[in-house]
Amino acid sequence: MVINFGAGPAKLPEEVLKSVQESLLNCNGSGVSIMEMSHRSQNYAKIQDAAINDLRELLNVPDNYKILLMQGGGTGQFAAVCLNLMGRTGTADYVVTGAWSAKAAKEAAQYGKVNLVLPKMSNYTSVPRQSSWTLDPNASFVYYCDNETVHGVEFDFVPEIANGVPLVCDMSSNFLSRPIDVNKFGVIFAGAQKNIGPAGTTVVIIREDLIGHHMPNTPSILNFSLMDKEKSLLNTPPTFGIYVMGLVFQWVKRNGGLAGMATNAEIKSKLIYDVIDKSNGFYSCPVDTAVRSRMNIPFRIGNITGVEELEKKFLSQAEDEGMIQLKGHRSVGGIRASLYNAMTVAETKLLANLMLNFYENNNK
Known part of the structure; x- marks a missing residue:
């Protein structure tokens, strides 16, 4: 898959x-x-x-x-x-x-x-x-x-x-x-x-x-x-x-019209933002909390000295697990997860689980 x-x-x-x-x-x-x-x-x-x-x-x-x-x-x-x-x-x-x-x-x-x-x-x-x-x-x-x-x-x-x-x-x-x-x-x-x-x-x-x-x-x-x-x-x-x-x-x-899409968008984006916010700075999102996108979630991994190495490792592991196109836009770098309407809650949970496992194995 x-x-x-x-x-x-x-x-x-x-x-x-x-x-x-x-x-x-x-x-x-x-x-x-x-x-x-x-x-x-x-x-x-x-x-x-x-x-x-x-x-x-x-x-x-x-x-x-x-x-x-x-x-x-x-x-x-x-x-x-x-x-x-x-x-x-x-x-x-x-x-x-x-x-x-x-x-x-x-x-x-x-x-x-x-x-x-x-x-x-x-x-x-x-x-x-x-x-x-x-x-x-x-x-x-x-x-x-x-x-x-x-x-x-x-x-x-x-x-x-x-x-x-x-x-x-x-x-x-x-x-x-x-x-x-x-x-x-x-x-x-x-x-x-x-x-x-x-x-x-x-x-x-x-x-x-x-x-x-x-x-x-x-x-x-x-x-x-x-x-x-x-x-x-x-x-x-x-x-x-x-x-x-x-x-x-x-x-x-x-599938519930726009109200249904909005509910799913909140659930999906919260899954990812919760991992970021509870990672003690291992993951970071630069956007002010009130205006964080529900559709496109950019984040960085690790501290300034090790960020690029960790992000390459994360992207490689993600691809091994069938999760593609997570690399951030070329102008800003980092990671970006896009959670449009077609993305399911179950699929988003797989990304959240990958992030949790990666944190546990690389948070030194």
């Missing part, structure tokens, strides 16, 4: 993969594979419509919000959000709390004035309270990343923005992991490959009144207005990814 703790492309529910396998040559009785199916066919229309409707139900998306299925991942949306929204006032507020929000802010600077609402941090280990932010009342939008995959920082609150300034949120790595109030956001986007499907599809949820304000030079493929008008079929969509994503949405519904 192999357990994939990778940050993305990430683990998918086993029963979803089995369903895909069983229908790979004959999707929904069509006689062809989903990978061969025309995106203009009635058979495919049923698949895409069902996926969008199930997502709307799971998140209780209000009627005045559109759901778009786009390409380009989160990085594509760094540009798309600006091209479609920043032209309203020419400026935007960015809350930078990790690597991905920093990249988004850098991209945004090509399209208008970027106001960094927080002083630059030397280390991304916290989320300063909103009372310390410097917001521009004239901003086209306020942007933040709800869960920083690299640094393991997850917001424990939804920002409250005054003056009708829309809130834009990158939820790529914690999408569908807990209930949210969509009404608090102007735009939510999420790359599929971390928590809801294969790489290639990006979900965009946008309030209707924010559509139609794009800059004149906005590429068609990033234009929210055109994508909405064409029902996400402006060009050939990633049909296979959308099909699998739809199966994942149905799996979430069968």
